[in-house]
Amino acid sequence: MYEADDRRDGFLDPLSMLRDGAAEQVDLGSPEQAAARIKHAAHAAGADLVGIAAYDDRWTYTERFSVQAGGPKPNDLPDGLDQVIVIGQAMDSTLIETAPSALSGAATGMGYSQDAVVLLTVAQYLRNLGYRAVPSMNDTALAVPYAIQAGLGEYGKHGLVITPEFGTSVRFGKIFTDAPLAHDRPISFGVREMCEICNACSKGCPSKAIPDGPPTTERHNRSNLVGVKKWTIDGERCFAYWTRINSDCSICVRVCPFTRDYTRRRNRAWLRLAGSRLRRLALWLDRREGRGARRQSDEWWPDA
Ligand code: SF4
Ligand code: SF4
Numbered sequence: 001m002y003e004a005d006d007r008r009d010g011f012l013d014p015l016s017m018l019r020d021g022a023a024e025q026v027d028l029g030s031p032e033q034a035a036a037r038i039k040h041a042a043h044a045a046g047a048d049l050v051g052i053a054a055y056d057d058r059w060t061y062t063e064r065f066s067v068q069a070g071g072p073k074p075n076d077l078p079d080g081l082d083q084v085i086v087i088g089q090a091m092d093s094t095l096i097e098t099a100p101s102a103l104s105g106a107a108t109g110m111g112y113s114q115d116a117v118v119l120l121t122v123a124q125y126l127r128n129l130g131y132r133a134v135p136s137m138n139d140t141a142l143a144v145p146y147a148i149q150a151g152l153g154e155y156g157k158h159g160l161v162i163t164p165e166f167g168t169s170v171r172f173g174k175i176f177t178d179a180p181l182a183h184d185r186p187i188s189f190g191v192r193e194m195c196e197i198c199n200a201c202s203k204g205c206p207s208k209a210i211p212d213g214p215p216t217t218e219r220h221n222r223s224n225l226v227g228v229k230k231w232t233i234d235g236e237r238c239f240a241y242w243t244r245i246n247s248d249c250s251i252c253v254r255v256c257p258f259t260r261d262y263t264r265r266r267n268r269a270w271l272r273l274a275g276s277r278l279r280r281l282a283l284w285l286d287r288r289e290g291r292g293a294r295r296q297s298d299e300w301w302p303d304a
Helices: 029-046 103-126 146-149 189-195 198-202 233-247 251-255 265-274 279-288
Strands: 049-055 063-066 072-075 083-090 133-138 170-177
Touching: 029 049, 029 083, 029 103, 049 146, 072 083, 083 103, 083 146, 103 133, 103 170, 146 170, 189 279, 198 251
Parallel strands: none
Antiparallel strands: 049 083, 063 072, 083 170, 133 170
């Protein structure tokens, strides 16, 4: 669906490779039962993380971008889609260790591709049950506040969501739907407190796009939200750097101490330490073990 009919599915417009659904709605039980069923189905379809939040008009873009017109076009999200299913896909952490590189760019690309498959599958499933569903990646609305509202992670100084399962190494998509689903609640596991004593991302950012210091309402430029007190990165500086190196960057993902392989017991123990009063020790251990250092791309490949 790329550029035909002035669409860029997943980046400027919602994913649209969908069929019409059933005329009648299947009863999914209570909102809690319905949410449990849809999450179960989403995991079966390949989702690594699933949470549900209420639709929030603040996060919807006022306009979309028309490639053909070179300017705005309406953001025509239908009314009444009151629930947002947020889906997270983990990125390959060994590829992220090489950031910035073509390999870490592949981790990002694979995250998007897997996200598209899962979002389309779950959205079509909802349609087949008789509900409306609009699957969305970077288009239509911000993903970060929805991922936080859906209880999938906490906000970090680098402007990204940090999850207890994959740290920052995760991508988010969302589905707007009218299926009656119970909502999740935001979680807290010590990220904010860690960001107050850590500056690995702002120190490591080559474009100086991540300021150190407390949350503010300051805006760097028109690409920032108005009226939200938070850590705010200069996304235009960040993206200008990407265009200079002709690749995406992800250094802030690599250096963040929460970016770890949590299938390993010692990293789960580190997460507990990071969420405790001993977070300074956790940070010291992270630096001492050298986690977050850049791995050379040729070290990623097995010996020929
Ligand atoms: S992706 Fe790179 S340039 Fe952008 S904020 Fe992160 S570290 Fe900075
Ligand atoms: S690198 Fe440190 S300051 Fe930046 S988001 Fe991660 S924990 Fe927070």
